[in-house]
Amino acid sequence: xxxxxxxxxRGGLLxxxxxxxxxxxxxxxxxxxxxxxxxxxxxxxxxxxxxxxxHTRLRALLRRLTTVDGAPGALVEVRNRHGxxxxxxxxxxxxxxxxxxxxxxxxxxxxxxxxxxxxxVLQLVGEHRVALDAPVERxxxxxxxxxxxxxxxxxxxxxxxxxxxxxxxxxxxxxxxxLEDPLAHHDTRDLVNIAxxxxxxxxxxxxxxxxxxxxxxAGMLIEKVTGHTYGEEIRRRVIAPLGLRETxxxxxxxxxxGPHPRxxxxxxxxxxxxxxxxxxxxxxxxxxxxxxxxxxxxxxxxALVRLLRPAQLRQMMxxxxxxxxxxxxxxxxxxxxxxxxxxxxxxxxxxxxGYETIGGATVEGRxxxxxxxxxxxxxxxxxxxxxxxxQTALRGSRHP
Numbered sequence: 142x143x144x145x146x147x148x149x150x151r152g153g154l155l156x157x158x159x160x161x162x163x164x165x166x167x168x169x170x171x172x173x174x175x176x177x178x179x180x181x182x183x184x185x186x187x188x189x190x191x192x193x194x195x196h197t198r199l200r201a202l203l204r205r206l207t208t209v210d211g212a213p214g215a216l217v218e219v220r221n222r223h224g225x226x227x228x229x230x231x232x233x234x235x236x237x238x239x240x241x242x243x244x245x246x247x248x249x250x251x252x253x254x255x256x257x258x259x260x261x262v263l264q265l266v267g268e269h270r271v272a273l274d275a276p277v278e279r280x281x282x283x284x285x286x287x288x289x290x291x292x293x294x295x296x297x298x299x300x301x302x303x304x305x306x307x308x309x310x311x312x313x314x315x316x317x318x319x320l321e322d323p324l325a326h327h328d329t330r331d332l333v334n335i336a337x338x339x340x341x342x343x344x345x346x347x348x349x350x351x352x353x354x355x356x357x358x359a360g361m362l363i364e365k366v367t368g369h370t371y372g373e374e375i376r377r378r379v380i381a382p383l384g385l386r387e388t389x390x391x392x393x394x395x396x397x398x399g400p401h402p403r404x405x406x407x408x409x410x411x412x413x414x415x416x417x418x419x420x421x422x423x424x425x426x427x428x429x430x431x432x433x434x435x436x437x438x439x440x441x442x443x444a445l446v447r448l449l450r451p452a453q454l455r456q457m458m459x460x461x462x463x464x465x466x467x468x469x470x471x472x473x474x475x476x477x478x479x480x481x482x483x484x485x486x487x488x489x490x491x492x493x494x495g496y497e498t499i500g501g502a503t504v505e506g507r508x509x510x511x512x513x514x515x516x517x518x519x520x521x522x523x524x525x526x527x528x529x530x531x532q533t534a535l536r537g538s539r540h541p
Contacts, residue, residue, distance in 0.1 A: 195533050199229055202530040207232030210523040212513035213414070214242040214402050218435025219534040220443065222506030228435065234402035234514065236414060243400035247387050247434050248512050249422070250498045251491025254431040255356050259301050259474020260445065261363055261374045263453040270366050273298040273456060273473075277305075280362045284333065289340040297362065299345055300355040301473040302461065306341035309352040313339065314424075316406070316494060316517065323420040323494075326393055332426065333357050349463055349471065353428035356474075360427025371427045383444050387434035395419040397432055404495020407518025414518070417495045429493050438500045439508035442488060445475075458487065478528075482536050490524075492516050497523070501531040509534035 199217055206215040214232035230242035265271040277285055277292040277300060285292030290307060299305035310332050336354040343350070360371035367374055372390030380388050387399060396419055404418045422430035433441075446454060460470035460477050469478045477485045480503070488501035497516040502508040511530045513519065 195536050196227075196229075198533045199530055200231075202526055202533065203229055203231035206513055206519075206523065206526050206530075210513075210520040210526055211407070211410075212515045212519050212523065213405060215511070215513045216242050216244075216246055216435060217509060217511045217530050217534060218439060220436075220439040220508045226436065226439070236403070236405070242402055242514075245387070245400055245434060245436065246512070247389075247397050247399045247401045247432050248498065248514065249397070249404065249491075249493045249496045250431050250433045250438065250500075251425070251429045251493035251496065251516075252353075253433070253438065253489045253491035253498055253500055254425070254427065254429045255474045256489045256500075257375050257379055257431060257441070257474075258356055258359050258363070258371060258427045259457065260448055261371065261378055262297065262301060262359055263449055263457055263473065264378055265363070265366055266456070267450045267453045271297060271362070273301075277358065277362070280365050281358065284330075284361065285337065285358065287337060290337050295345045297359075298456075298473065300359050300362075302349075302471060303351050303355060304346055304349055304461065305352065305355050306343040306345050306348065306350070307352050307354045307358070308336045308339045308342060309350070310336040310354045310357065310428075312336075319420070319424055319494065320406075320417070323417060324395055325421055325424075327421070327424040327426070329357050329361060329423075329426045332424075333361070349461060351463075353425075356428035357426055363427075375431075379441070379448060382448070383437075383440055385433070385437040385440065388437045388441075389432040391422050391430060391432055393421050393423050395421050402514040405515045405518065406494055407515060410520075412518075414515070420494055422493075425493060429491065435510040435512065438498075438510045439502075442500060442502035442508045443506065480532055480535060486531060486535055488531070497527065499527045499531050501535055503535050507535050 203215045203217060206212045212232060213236050214234050216230045218226060218228045220226040228244040230244060232242060234240045234242045262271060266273055274296050277295045277297060281292060285295060295305045313335055333354060363371045363374050372392060375390050389398060403416055405414045406417050407414050457473045457475050460472040462470050467478060469476055475487055476489055477487050480486055484503060486501035486503060491498040495516060496512060496514055498512045500510045509531045511527045
């Protein structure tokens with residue numbers, strides 16, 4: 142789910158969390174802020190995929206993320222067009238044990254899940270089982286109705302591109318409510334009904350506004366068309382063919398398999414840091430539940446050209462402006478943004494309680510993933526520094 146950042150809570154969450162007994166660490170017990178970078182020096186693999194200047198810049202950005210920006214830990218993994226990769230880490234995976242970030246860390250990827258869901262829908266388009274410009278009503282009869290919402294006037298394309306106008310579930314389900322019972326199961330249809338009990342934000346096709354509800358509906362569409370859950374189809378169509386050994390659609394499982402950093406939330410600059418590593422991901426479902434790693438996300442972004450037929454890949458990369466002043470535009474489960482060195486980065490961001498992820502790739506064959514293990518609660522500059530790290534890592538694709 143990708144709008145927790147937009148709905149960042151600066152106060153009020155702390156009292157609730159402490160009352161609930163959520164693990165908390167006070168500011169006085171945050172030694173990583175000053176020592177983590179030197180105590181857990183950034184490490185890399187032997188395969189070099191960044192030049193010396195960019196490597197230095199990446200180290201500085203990771204150091205900033207784990208000091209000035211307040212994240213306990215950060216990781217960046219870069220992959221070049223020849224398959225060589227490098228990993229840099231800073232800070233800690235666990236603020237109690239001070240264990241460093243593992244180079245093969247798994248983490249919750251939030252809305253990067255949407256790129257996987259869109260890939261499956263577009264594969265179904267290529268198989269002539271779904272039509273992008275068909276009304277949602279064709280596949281989910283009677284589901285999108287009421288309060289001005291009408292699936293007969295909303296297309297599949299509009300769901301995937303956030304131009305449907307369907308209200309966003311996260312406007313009506315806050316982090317406070319999730320933290321009241323983080324292990325509770327959430328049925329996708331119930332989440333959709335909560336959102337659709339409110340009027341649309343605009344007439345379908347007349348605007349752009351990020352809506353997690355659209356991808357909850359896309360997951361329901363996958364199940365209706367195939368007879369299998371969106372998770373089963375992602376495993377069969379994406380995870381297995383690509384050999385992604387560190388990528389999971391967890392269902393209701395609250396834990397993260399394999400080495401992973403703890404995930405934290407901080408409701409205010411000087412408030413206690415709370416451990417929210419274990420959470421039932423069904424609250425995000427097809428809009429943001431997945432777990433992956435830098436290695437697997439880079440491989441996935443590189444493989445989109447093989448997963449999709451050319452016609453469907455063109456549709457995925459057919460973007461419209463989001464209104465962001467930095468020039469970002471959104472396709473079908475894939476976002477583009479201009480690189481300072483020229484060209485575009487293609488990828489997605491992911492915000493979920495405990496973790497923030499940004500993945501990007503260039504058409505020249507270079508990929509980069511950045512992760513920090515706090516969300517919400519980093520500084521307002523955290524997003525900018527993470528995006529700068531991706532852009533720095535992708536610069537090499539423009540170099541000889």
